[in-house]
Amino acid sequence: MRVTAGEAGAVVSARDLSVHYLSRNASSYHLALDGLTFDVAAGEVLGVVGESGSGKSTLARAVAGLTGLGQLDDGIPEIRGGSLRVLGTDIRGISRRQRDRLTGRVGYLAQNGAVTLNPRLTVGENVAEPIFERDRRFRQKEATAIVASLVDSVHLPLSVLPKQPHELSSGQRQRVALARALVLEPSLLVADEPTRGVDATVKSGVLGVLRELQLQRGFSALVVSSDLAVVSAMTERVAVLSGGVLIGIGPLESLLEHPTHPYLEALAAVREGYRDERDGD
Ligand SMILES: Nc1ncnc2c1ncn2[C@@H]1O[C@H](COP(=O)(O)OP(=O)(O)OP(=O)(O)O)[C@@H](O)[C@H]1O
Numbered sequence: 001m002r003v004t005a006g007e008a009g010a011v012v013s014a015r016d017l018s019v020h021y022l023s024r025n026a027s028s029y030h031l032a033l034d035g036l037t038f039d040v041a042a043g044e045v046l047g048v049v050g051e052s053g054s055g056k057s058t059l060a061r062a063v064a065g066l067t068g069l070g071q072l073d074d075g076i077p078e079i080r081g082g083s084l085r086v087l088g089t090d091i092r093g094i095s096r097r098q099r100d101r102l103t104g105r106v107g108y109l110a111q112n113g114a115v116t117l118n119p120r121l122t123v124g125e126n127v128a129e130p131i132f133e134r135d136r137r138f139r140q141k142e143a144t145a146i147v148a149s150l151v152d153s154v155h156l157p158l159s160v161l162p163k164q165p166h167e168l169s170s171g172q173r174q175r176v177a178l179a180r181a182l183v184l185e186p187s188l189l190v191a192d193e194p195t196r197g198v199d200a201t202v203k204s205g206v207l208g209v210l211r212e213l214q215l216q217r218g219f220s221a222l223v224v225s226s227d228l229a230v231v232s233a234m235t236e237r238v239a240v241l242s243g244g245v246l247i248g249i250g251p252l253e254s255l256l257e258h259p260t261h262p263y264l265e266a267l268a269a270v271r272e273g274y275r276d277e278r279d280g281d
Pocket residue numbers: 021022023030031032050051052053054055056057058059074075076226
């Protein structure tokens with residue numbers, strides 16, 4: 001049975017969640033997310049939109065379990081209030097061991113995921129790396145088969161496997177980063193700006209592959225972007241952030257039909273714009 005948002009068993013469950021960063025001089029905090037409450041059900045894709053600095057990447061990192069481990073580290077988001085449960089793990093107060101276990105079940109495609117590929121490794125080694133980081137004795141032959149099948153799933157030819165990342169186009173590199181994020185067969189994918197740095201002409205190809213894999217494999221996903229078109233290519237259910245606050249969540253149509261916030265009004269205007277373009281007005 002499909003679990004609906006709000007029911008027990010949600011894959012991600014945030015209640016009054018606040019997240020802050022310690023300032024560089026360690027004398028003050030910066031509140032990046034303030035009082036967020038939402039759920040992501042099993043198999044569901046939640047889009048997150050918001051202007052620059054609204055807290056989207058902070059939310060992506062928190063849901064991927066990449067928060068501080070109790071000690072306050074410069075540049076690492078820390079849960080200050082409320083709760084966040086991801087795949088049954090309480091992210092507040094998470095231990096290193098729990099985090100290692102969780103990151104094996106949550107695929108994280110970082111902003112500029114393509115740039116985070118290791119330039120010294122081949123494409124094949126980059127995709128396989130998370131497998132060997134978890135189990136150094138994993139059988140090479142089996143890993144090669146997993147990597148080849150995934151590279152094929154993201155519509156890349158197997159001839160890219162021995163290449164270095166810099167020999168690929170931006171769209172191909174992003175698909176390699178996506179294959180790497182999915183190699184451990186995560187139950188949840190967190191994709192932060194999945195098409196950032198990708199040529200406009202191949203953006204829809206990358207999104208198409210992401211949507212196709214999500215439908216085939218049925219993982220839940222949090223897809224973050226400042227571009228409404230990216231998010232709406234993936235899902236109808238969208239959370240909108242402004243200044244670290246959740247100003248709306250639900251089907252995009254309803255949120256934009258009667259906008260209750262100036263940023264929602266701006267989004268509605270953007271969407272009208274690309275509808276007119278599509279209809280040739
Ligand atoms: N490492 C950090 N240390 C301190 N403050 C940070 C850090 N990263 C982000 N912030 C602050 O937290 C707030 C939210 O930033 P975040 O990167 O989550 O926003 P965003 O919506 O992803 O922006 P963008 O679309 O530009 O990537 C901003 O005010 C930002 O300045």
